[in-house]
Amino acid sequence: MRSDPQATRVPRFTAAQRWSHGLFGLLMLACLATAAALYVGPISVAVGHRSLVRSVHLWSGFLLPVPVLLALVLSAAMRRDAREVDGFTAEDKQWLRARDRRSGRIKVGKFNAGQKLNASLTAGAVIVLLLSGSVMIDLLGIWELRARTGATFVHDWVALAIFLLIVGHLWHALRDVESLRGITQGTVSEEWARRDHEAWLEAVRPSSSAGVAEPGRDAVDGEQKGTP
């Protein structure tokens, strides 16, 4: 374990990205909670207040893309990461197929293929929810009833899918404290980066690429770990 964690922390997400992710997450949770109160019978019974819950759901929903779009406009780092998430490499396809994808055999970039897939599916699902939701409430009064029924059908099923996607996302995130630090505080430990995102670490910190700790860093508490 490094004795001076500050010195070895690797910057992963900028403030703009962290704020964008945090606000998007809060709005998403508000959408899901109000959706449950509108849709799941026993929760509807406990919560009531249908008119108010509906308003909160609509506002959270329509505000949902704003933090992401703002970050894309304002932050070069966000645009860079979006390009990386969009692009699947040969290693990504290999990673998705490999049974030992967590072993470190396949060197992973800033995002693994699962994270890329999650981001793309979430983005697509949010767009579909916004479109179908807009048809459902029909503010302009231009949609036929059949289209609104179809939109309700799509909205219901995609909401169920995105709920499962987010449960999976939180499941992975909450089991990995260091990845949580990355998205809340902006930096991750070198050890974590080497284990889960080695290709990324090599690119941002070529000095660490060999996985050899600088001498002296580990001397204080006498530990020598993770340095084959």
Next chain:
Amino acid sequence: MTVDQTSAAPAAPEPDLARSTPIGRRVVLTLVGLGALGIATGAAIQDSIDGVIGAVANRDPTGLTGLIPGSGGFRYYSVTGTVPAVATADYRLSVTGLTDRELDLTYADLQALPQVGLTRDFQCVTGWRVLDVPWKGVRLSDVLDAAGVQAAAIALRLFSFDGTYTESLTLEQARREDVIVATEMLGAPVTPAHGGPVRLFVAPMYGYKSLKWLGGIELTSTVVPGYWEQLGYDVDAWVGGSNGREDTPTS
């Protein structure tokens, strides 16, 4: 929150786009395409799902089928916070306004009136429909006759004992044989969540006319629009003939 650290270390290099396939955007575009297709065809798919699961969902004691999107069965809508709970022994129905005498009916008083049963589909204005729901109760018309309606009365205001919800009917609508003060639905006493112990069932109209937790009836000389009607829904809420909808009439 720590300071933005991009200056403290070399920024990550640009992703090597030449080596990668833009699968992310393909996933997004595919989903959007499927979503649009679903909006266009979903109503037909929904119809067949409703037909298959709807009847089951209503009698499913686990309630699990209710979690399947569009699986039929009743959905719970309340405009206030908690489910009003009133025991049948404490239940009162007041009949006031332009009547010969004011009534304060108990649950037992309602049971002493002629009991009628009818089975009709229940259609919500938001789209869901529950097929063949059996109802029991007394005709609203019989309750009105018990109070004696004065000549000046042309409409009813109906009050829910949740303290907020109201509805309206013209006297002519209220006199229909398929408008009942219901004490039973689905073969059992009306539960609190469904508006028990006593609710209204207006068979030919959308669900919002079938006021839950019926507590008061007032005879009036004008039609006073109810809760959802003040928020834009039609006052004369015939199924298939109002609110811009084309559902099959229920009664």
